[in-house]
Amino acid sequence: MDNLDLARWQFAITTVYHFLFVPVTIGLSALVAWYHSSWVRRRRQDDLRLAKFFGKLFTINFALGLVTGIVQEFQFGMNWSDYSRFVGDIFGAPLAIEALLAFFLESTFLGLWIFGWGRIPEKLHAACMWIVHVGTLLSAYFILSANSFMQNPVGYRLNPETQRAELTDFVAVLTNKVQLVTFPHVVAAAYLVGGAVVMAVALWHLRRVDVGRDEGMYRRATRLGAVVTLVAGLGLAVTGDIQGKIMTDVQPMKMAAAEALYESSDGNAPLSLLTVGSLDGSEEKFAVTVPGLLSFLATGHFDGSVQGINELKAEYAQKYGTGNPLTVDATYTPNIPLSYWSFRLMIGVGMAACLIALMVLWTTRGDRIPRARWWQWVILATPLLPILGNSFGWIFTEAGRQPWLVFGVMSTSTGVSPSVSAGEVVTSMVVYTLLYGVLAVIEVKLFLTYLRAGAPPFEEPVVAADQDDDAPLAFAY
Amino acid sequence: MELSTVWFIIIAVLWTGYFVLEGFDFGVGMLLPVLGRGKDAETTEKRRRVMINTIGPVWDGNEVWVLTAGGATFAAFPHWYATMFSAFYLPLLLILVALIVRNLGFDYRGKRDDAQWRARWDAAIIVGSAVSALLWGVALTNVVRGLPIDASKEFTGNLFTLLNPVSLLGGLVTVGLFLTHGALFVALKTTGPIRADARGIATRTGAVTAVLAVGLLAILGAADGNPGSWVTTVVAAGALVAALTANLRGREGWAFVGTFVTIAMAVATYFLLLFPDVMPSTLDTAWSLTTANASSTPYTLEIMTWVAVVFTPIVLLYQSWTYWVFRKRIGTQHIPAAGPTPTTPDAPTTTPTTTPSTTPSTGPSAPSPEPSVR
Numbered sequence: 001m002d003n004l005d006l007a008r009w010q011f012a013i014t015t016v017y018h019f020l021f022v023p024v025t026i027g028l029s030a031l032v033a034w035y036h037s038s039w040v041r042r043r044r045q046d047d048l049r050l051a052k053f054f055g056k057l058f059t060i061n062f063a064l065g066l067v068t069g070i071v072q073e074f075q076f077g078m079n080w081s082d083y084s085r086f087v088g089d090i091f092g093a094p095l096a097i098e099a100l101l102a103f104f105l106e107s108t109f110l111g112l113w114i115f116g117w118g119r120i121p122e123k124l125h126a127a128c129m130w131i132v133h134v135g136t137l138l139s140a141y142f143i144l145s146a147n148s149f150m151q152n153p154v155g156y157r158l159n160p161e162t163q164r165a166e167l168t169d170f171v172a173v174l175t176n177k178v179q180l181v182t183f184p185h186v187v188a189a190a191y192l193v194g195g196a197v198v199m200a201v202a203l204w205h206l207r208r209v210d211v212g213r214d215e216g217m218y219r220r221a222t223r224l225g226a227v228v229t230l231v232a233g234l235g236l237a238v239t240g241d242i243q244g245k246i247m248t249d250v251q252p253m254k255m256a257a258a259e260a261l262y263e264s265s266d267g268n269a270p271l272s273l274l275t276v277g278s279l280d281g282s283e284e285k286f287a288v289t290v291p292g293l294l295s296f297l298a299t300g301h302f303d304g305s306v307q308g309i310n311e312l313k314a315e316y317a318q319k320y321g322t323g324n325p326l327t328v329d330a331t332y333t334p335n336i337p338l339s340y341w342s343f344r345l346m347i348g349v350g351m352a353a354c355l356i357a358l359m360v361l362w363t364t365r366g367d368r369i370p371r372a373r374w375w376q377w378v379i380l381a382t383p384l385l386p387i388l389g390n391s392f393g394w395i396f397t398e399a400g401r402q403p404w405l406v407f408g409v410m411s412t413s414t415g416v417s418p419s420v421s422a423g424e425v426v427t428s429m430v431v432y433t434l435l436y437g438v439l440a441v442i443e444v445k446l447f448l449t450y451l452r453a454g455a456p457p458f459e460e461p462v463v464a465a466d467q468d469d470d471a472p473l474a475f476a477y
Numbered sequence: 478m479e480l481s482t483v484w485f486i487i488i489a490v491l492w493t494g495y496f497v498l499e500g501f502d503f504g505v506g507m508l509l510p511v512l513g514r515g516k517d518a519e520t521t522e523k524r525r526r527v528m529i530n531t532i533g534p535v536w537d538g539n540e541v542w543v544l545t546a547g548g549a550t551f552a553a554f555p556h557w558y559a560t561m562f563s564a565f566y567l568p569l570l571l572i573l574v575a576l577i578v579r580n581l582g583f584d585y586r587g588k589r590d591d592a593q594w595r596a597r598w599d600a601a602i603i604v605g606s607a608v609s610a611l612l613w614g615v616a617l618t619n620v621v622r623g624l625p626i627d628a629s630k631e632f633t634g635n636l637f638t639l640l641n642p643v644s645l646l647g648g649l650v651t652v653g654l655f656l657t658h659g660a661l662f663v664a665l666k667t668t669g670p671i672r673a674d675a676r677g678i679a680t681r682t683g684a685v686t687a688v689l690a691v692g693l694l695a696i697l698g699a700a701d702g703n704p705g706s707w708v709t710t711v712v713a714a715g716a717l718v719a720a721l722t723a724n725l726r727g728r729e730g731w732a733f734v735g736t737f738v739t740i741a742m743a744v745a746t747y748f749l750l751l752f753p754d755v756m757p758s759t760l761d762t763a764w765s766l767t768t769a770n771a772s773s774t775p776y777t778l779e780i781m782t783w784v785a786v787v788f789t790p791i792v793l794l795y796q797s798w799t800y801w802v803f804r805k806r807i808g809t810q811h812i813p814a815a816g817p818t819p820t821t822p823d824a825p826t827t828t829p830t831t832t833p834s835t836t837p838s839t840g841p842s843a844p845s846p847e848p849s850v851r
Contacts, residue, residue, distance in 0.1 A: 043697060063584040066537070067577040073547050077562025084562075085630075089773040097784055103541040104792045108799055111534040119802055164555075168776045297816035417563040417629040425738020429569045435574060439581070446588055472813040476526060477533045477587045 007079040007416050010432065012016055012100050014071050015398075016391050021065030024392045026136040026187065027194015028058045031228070033129035045458040046217040053455035054198065055129075059114060064443050071432070073099075079425065083405055083415030086200040086326075088154050090167045091146050094174075098142035101220070105135035117474035118462030121140035131231060140190075148179035150406050151397070152250040156189025158409070163326070165409065175474045178250060181243045188235035189350075189393065193386045195232055195351050199360060200382035205454055206369055207379075213370075217455065222364055226357040229386075233354035240347070241297065248298040250307070251407060253316070253354070255298055256309045257339035264311045267303035269294040274344075309333060320408065329411040334402040342399065346392035349385040356382050482769040483565030484553035485755070489748035489787055491549055492617075495542035496651075497658075497740045500732075502536040504659015505529070506579060506606025507652070509599055512663060512674055518592075523809040524671050525599065526619040529583060530812070531666040534803045536583060538796055540576070543613040552781050556630055556771035557755045564624055565616050568639060572612050579605025610655045611648040614640065618647025621697060621747050623757035625832040628772075643696055650693050653686030654743070658736040661720065670807035681731065683721045690717065691745065697750055713742035766793055766847050 001009070035051035035123050038044070073095065084091075112120065113128040120128075149156075155172030156165045166172070182292040202221035248255040250419070255261075259272055271293035276286040299306070316332040356378055362448040401407060405415045462474050490564050513525035532539075551558040562569060586598035622643060625634045660679035664672050687825040694710045702710075720735020751757070755771050758764040772778065 059584065060588070063581055067580050070544065070576060071573055073544055074562060074573060076551065077558045078549075078566055078569060079563075081559035081563040084551065084559040085555050088551055088558060089777050092548065092550075092552030092555060092558070092773065093777055093781055096545065096552040096781065099541060099545040099548040099793065100784065100788050103544055104538060104796070107537040107541050109798055111537055112799055112802065115534040115803065166774045167780075170777075171722075172779050189596065291740075300520070371598045417559075417566075418629075419563050419633070420566050424566045427567065431570060431574060435577065442581075442585070446585065470810050472528065473811050476811070476813055477583060 002424075003420065003422050003425055004413055004416050006422060006429060008412065008426065010079060010429045012074065012395075012398075013070065013429070013436070014075060014140065014432055017440075018068040018072055019390060019394055020387055021061050022140075023069065023167065023190035023193035023387065024061045024197060025058070025065045026133070026140065026190035027192070027228075028054060028061065028197060029129060029133040029136055029194075030191065031194050031198050031224075032058050032438045033126070033133050036129050037126040039160065040122055046220070046455075048188060048461070049455040049458055050217065050221055051129075054201075055113075055203070056196075056450050059110070060443060060446050060450065062110065064439060068436070078428075079417055079420065080405075080415045080421070081409070081417035085153065085163050085164065086410055086415070087149075087406060089370050090149060090165055090173060093167065093170065094142040094146040098139050099402065102135045102139035102142065106132050106139065109135065115473075115475050119474075122461065137187065140186055141377050144183050144186060145174050145176065145179050147397075148176040148182055149173055149183075150404075151401060152176055152178040153406050153409050165406070177246055181239055181246055185239035185243055188232045188239055189386070189390050191232035192229055192236060192350065192353060193383070193390065195225045195228030195230075195357070196386045197225070197383045198222075199229055199322040199357060200379050201225075201451055203360060203370075203375075203382075204366075204379050204451070206364070207371065207375065214455070219364060219367075219369075222360060226360045226364075229357035230354055230361075232359070233350060236350055241420055244297045245300055253308045253309065253312045253402065254339070254397075256307060257336050258343040259294055259306075259333045259401050260336050260340045261294070261306060261308045262310050264306065264308040265295070266305045267295060268292045268296070269304075269306040271297060274341075309336070326410045326414050327408070327412075329403040329413065334400050339400045342392045342396040346396055349392065353389070355384065356385075479768070480775055480782060481553070481609065481772040482753075483770065483782060484549070484778055485748070485752060487769045488546060488549055488553065489744065490544055491546035492748075493741050493744040495539070495546055496613075496744055498539035498542060499536070500610075500651075500655045500740055501658045501662040502532040502539055503550070503610040504655040504657070505532050505663060506582075506602045506659075507610065507656055508659055508663065508675075509603050512671060512678060513599075514626070520809070522595070523812050526587070526661055526812045527667055527807055527809055527835070528669055529586075529602075530831050531663055533583070535796075535799055537580075538799065540580070549785075553773055553778060554755055554766075554768070554771045555773060556766055560626060560630050560632060560756055560766060560771075562622065565619075565639065567636050568612050568616055572609050572616075574606040575608040575612070576700070577605075579609065592733050606655075607652065610652045614648035614651030614774075615644045617651075617747060618644040618693075618697075618842055620756060621750050622700070623754075623759040623765070625758060625760050626756060626758035626764055626766065630764070630766060633760070643693070646689065646696075650686065650690045650743075653682055653689055654736065654740055657683040657686055657717075658733075658740060661724060661729060661733045661736055664724070665733050666806055668806045669810075671808070672806075676727070676729070679724050680721060681735075683717065683724070687714070687717050687721070690714070690739075694743070694746060697746075701750055703749060705770040706746050709742045709749060713739050713746060716742060717748075728818040 018125070032051055032055045035047045035054065039047035039051060049357045076091075109128045109131040113125065113132065116125050116128060153165070154176050155167060155169035157168050158164075159166050173179075199222055201219045202225060206218040206222055244255065259269075259273060261269065261272075268291055270289035270291045272290040273290065274286075275288075295304040296302050299302060313332050320327040320329070322328075335406055359378075360370075403411050404414070462471075486831050509525055509528060513521060513528050515521040517628050547558070550561070582598040582602035582605065586602070587594050589595075614736075616639075619639050622641075624632055625638060627633050657679050660675045660682060664675035664679060667675065691714055694713070698706060699709060716735050716738035719730045720739060722730035723729075723735055754765045755768060756766040758766075773781075
């Protein structure tokens with residue numbers, strides 16, 4: 001493998017790993033904030049217990065999301081310095097604003113929330129977690145603005161003298177049409193994860209025979225999680241549908257790759273539910289298709305025409321293949337099987353999570369508790385499915401953009417750091433992979449330990465004003 | 478003033494913010510084996526927890542300063558960001574690993590009641606803090622002294638180019654400053670024996686650091702000093718002496734302000750030595766990256782300036798408020814007893830406990846009914 005492949009693998013590994021934690025952070029912070037402010041409003045003891053319980057699970061997860069995020073910010077300069085030079089004028093701004101507006105907010109107010117019991121007025125304390133949640137949303141907004149520029153470059157011009165992209169309209173970058181639909185899609189996906197985690201964790205406790213008096217609390221949490229999952233799933237479907245049409249418009253090759261559609265279709269293009277064939281698409285062994293559905297998904301009409309990979313490839317080669325060294329590439333085609341399968345898995349696991357949520361709502365109605373043994377497998381799968389769905393979604397989005405770093409403007413092969421040796425990239429790759437592997441084991445064990453312990457017993461919170469000077473801290477590391 | 482100059486100053490301010498804030502939590506981390514040692518295992522553990530809890534609510538926010546500095550460099554000086562981060566490839570990798578394990582150490586060490594588990598995370602905190610402190614100093618000193626950068630703005634050296642004596646001295650100075658800064662922070666934030674011990678440590682590390690720092694700044698100043706950098710050098714040295722004097726007199730607040738100013742002035746000196754370059758080339762001065770040839774377009778800088786002008790004060794405001802909220806000194810009596818590990822599902826963690834922890838009868842060292850866990 002050369003530097004390019006290594007740097008791409010490294011980006012894939014560190015990004016997918018980082019993004020295992022991000023949706024949990026976004027989704028769970030909202031639910032923790034909900035429970036905490038619900039306690040402040042209604043004084044139901046269970047709400048405070050659940051806020052603390054899910055708050056612990058949240059912080060265990062947040063810690064790892066934060067540290068792996070630091071790697072992300074440094075990686076552009078370390079492995080992709082030519083990309084950073086080329087696009088820094090545009091790409092750097094949302095990144096810097098993300099740190100200034102979102103990271104400070106998240107870190108500072110999470111510290112206040114964790115250590116603030118008995119130190120700050122309770123309404124303000126509950127608000128801290130909401131502020132953390134707003135921070136996660138702001139963070140998502142700015143980083144997705146940067147990413148959307150790579151998918152659909154807007155608000156810039158190419159300076160022929162310096163051979164760099166220059167920002168001309170920052171508002172256009174922040175309101176990129178790809179961004180406007182990607183942001184709600186990603187946030188909905190994060191809520192799906194948050195809902196599924198709460199649902200699965202609470203259901204696990206609900207099924208335990210020894211729970212006894214906590215049954216009501218876990219039942220309500222299970223059902224709230226299921227409702228959040230379903231609503232988020234609906235949001236995902238709607239935004240995903242709009243996204244498909246915009247994607248077909250700005251990145252037709254990505255849609256063709258998602259469908260492994262080699263030949264253009266003049267209308268009534270069938271949607272492939274499952275196709276088994278040779279990897280270059282020349283031979284189809286087995287296929288399940290729905291006539292016209294691809295046309296509808298891509299264009300909104302059943303008779304809309306959809307361009308195929310071969311036609312697009314020829315078109316791109318003609319358009320970008322000569323003259324500009326930044327846009328020359330041998331393939332102009334993403335990895336088709338990867339695009340095809342990640343697209344299907346993304347949708348499939350998302351739908352599976354929604355089906356489980358429906359099933360959970362049905363089986364926990366009244367005072368019913370699903371006791372069958374196979375439920376333990378469902379519970380295990382429930383949070384993992386949408387988390388994987390998020391990964392597949394990103395793999396599809398990013399792999400489908402290839403061979404471009406910035407679509408139509410800069411090919412991936414021209415973005416790597418020229419001064420970095422293969423040995424250095426291999427070293428960092430080995431270090432990250434080993435470290436991330438060890439950390440995954442630690443975090444999962446810790447998460448499960450705290451999950452099993454369940455919600456802590458209710459304890460009347462200390463009032464900020466009347467604290468004894470030598471009383472132990474309400475929270476300490 | 479040129480906008481690129483404004484951004485040079487903003488980035489200097491961000492690094493200053495990072496070093497004066499995370500500087501002391503690096504120091505606290507490094508001092509764990511020294512200050513966090515008691516006559517028996519139990520006292521040792523309590524002292525360590527007191528130390529970690531002095532920075533508990535704030536270290537995470539402190540660290541964001543470096544992310545903002547990195548992001549701002551990317552936005553305002555893409556060439557600086559690209560050249561610097563690819564040149565410092567392996568040291569940056571080490572710093573990242575160090576920050577990762579150190580941060581998780583704070584978060585995870587108390588999450589299981591297991592001596593070996595805690596010992597491992599303690600090691601992560603100590604080594605992680607020391608390695609980051611040392612390597613940031615090495616890296617920034619290299620930036621100021623210049624690196625072999627060719628005509629296409631690429632670094633042409635290797636790891637050993639970076640490990641030169643002066644830069645290593647720079648690393649030692651940051652370690653020394655952060656140790657002193659951290660010890661004074663512990664002294665300022667604690668009560669009891671640990672406070673007295675912290676003051677003692679600060680005096681010793683401070684004296685050694687003063688000698689090293691003066692040597693370093695003299696070497697760098699002799700190479701390319703200017704009136705401004707000499708002024709800040711003298712202020713830095715004066716502030717360090719003042720800090721040590723205040724510490725000897727038991728004025729911990731003023732002593733901490735002293736090291737705060739020392740570090741801020743040391744960073745200012747570095748950036749004054751650097752300006753108008755951002756990455757001087759040792760091969761040919763024509764190839765140096767400067768504020769002019771490494772910066773973004775005026776349009777980007779203008780937007781970023783507005784964002785910085787509006788939001789930086791807000792960030793400063795709420796971060797200062799955090800320090801105010803957690804202003805009380807803590808001691809071993811404030812550390813909730815017992816390990817906070819949740820027990821197995823069948824153990825009686827779910828039995829109701831309603832004893833409020835606020836009853837005045839709760840003695841100084843009485844355990845809280847249910848130690849909270851994060």
